Amino acid sequence: MDDVNQGDFFLTINTYHDAKRQVEAVKQLAQQNVDGIVVMTGQITNEMTTVLQQVSVPVVVQGQPSRHFETVNVDNQHAGELLVPLIANVKPTDVLLLGVDPTSDYNVGQTRFNAIIQALDNNMQRLYTTFDRTETAEIMRNYLETHSSPKYIIAATDTIALGALAALQEQHIAVPANTKIVAFDNTPAAEIVTPGLSTVSFDYFALGQWLYHRLKDLSQAEPVLTDPLLRGELVRRSSW
Template sequence: MNTIEDIARLAGVAKSTVSRYLNGGSISESTRKKIERIINETGYAPNSFAQSLKAKKPNIIGTIVPRLDSFATSQILMGIDEQLREQNYQMLISNTSQVVEREVESVYSLSNQKVAGILLLATEITNAHLKAFSETELPVILIGQQHEKVYSYVHNDDAAAFELGKYVLAHGHRKIAYLGVTEKDIAVGVKRKEGFKRAIRAQGDCEVRFYETTFQMEDAIEITSTIIDSFNPSIIVCATDNIAMGALKAAHLKGIPVPSGLSITGFGGYAMTNIVHPGMTTVKFEYEEAGRQAAEGLITLLNGGEIPLKNISDYRIIERGTVDNKMTK
């Protein structure tokens, strides 16, 4: 691999002259052409991260994610990466393994690495987060969560859950289990549950029980087994597709046919929901597009533009084979 030293030697100039060329500094036209020719001949590619640290205007965007083994996260990252590449920005990823304290630490760490701004797929927003945003003075955009003082790109969790609730009721289900997550997660734990509750309140004649699990499929398998034994609902509405897949596995282990013995729905529109049998009925969020829009929004802010404080992405219900229509029976 060629280095700046190699380019300087081949061009017959000082290393500092090559650095000025790469960073847009002032050099003579003849020297510029000479360096340009050598770079083209050698195929030299400058280290974007090192350049960014030295440049007055960095082009590295820090992206903080709660986990890497998530379909939603991977899709959002794909959207972010595509948009940043189109605008000549680079992405630096920090994984927090769903530890809130590590999210805050990552904000300070990325700031020390001179990133231009931060895209944060937060699990929750605490006072420690807000303090970090204020002290680092970096432009920050939240993806998937919302705070009144921070730019955010959110999924329409409340409206989507309300529509899913109406869908479940329209299919004749009246004995319903809702399997959610901790309310520390405002988007998934609170807004989805509240949207679903609104649909149920509008109906009135339902027996509904609310349960809580983690985001892990294995935990969903265990609690679904308990729900079936203690409540025996006609449907389990799950706050994520991972949880829904756990519920599907639990039904299979108990020998309960889906959807005739137990109906199941998810949230997210993960790719695996179309692979399993029967295919999972779910709410699909446009994760990749949300990533693109958030990256575009951050670049707009970095260039002195304005964006709305809150931005909402689209959703749609995908009807497959895990919801029994009891109205036809």
């Protein structure tokens, strides 16, 4: 957003994935007479929708689809479709979907997995965790105490995948020889970790540019409800 900034001043409020904090943040921004609001969130609750509809400035939502507001998102459905060829010849019971509860983030927790679930007839294992790498590692450790290591792990984010990788390596489970891992986002850590993490890459720099342009467009014209989706590409590394 800074790269395409046309002289605006950005005020950032971190709400730590807390829906109530997000609502309060929007209220605070509205009171400060900002020119527009970008909401980057895992969920648009009914309360959030009501508060945003009362705001008199342009609003753009990133992270979730919306019937009420302009949105700019990565194409999570297409990202999942990119992974389907990787599982074409595997047994569904050998696959572990490792992600967050869809009620906390539907796009990351469900949409990214939709194509995979459809391809494997929903017969794979599923384990919920958080966006925190350390917590994911602990959840994976507990899982391995009562389950054999899955042959394939599809993680909702790179950070989640790295937590799982740490737990597997502690148990001397070789990746990719015994367990293959693939994820989404292509964060810098995905390239430098050993083994390198296969992941779907999104151009988040371009996404930020889109967000700013969309917000500026809304301040100059009548809004047209559309949902531009930024597609990703699969980056193959040695974890799969």
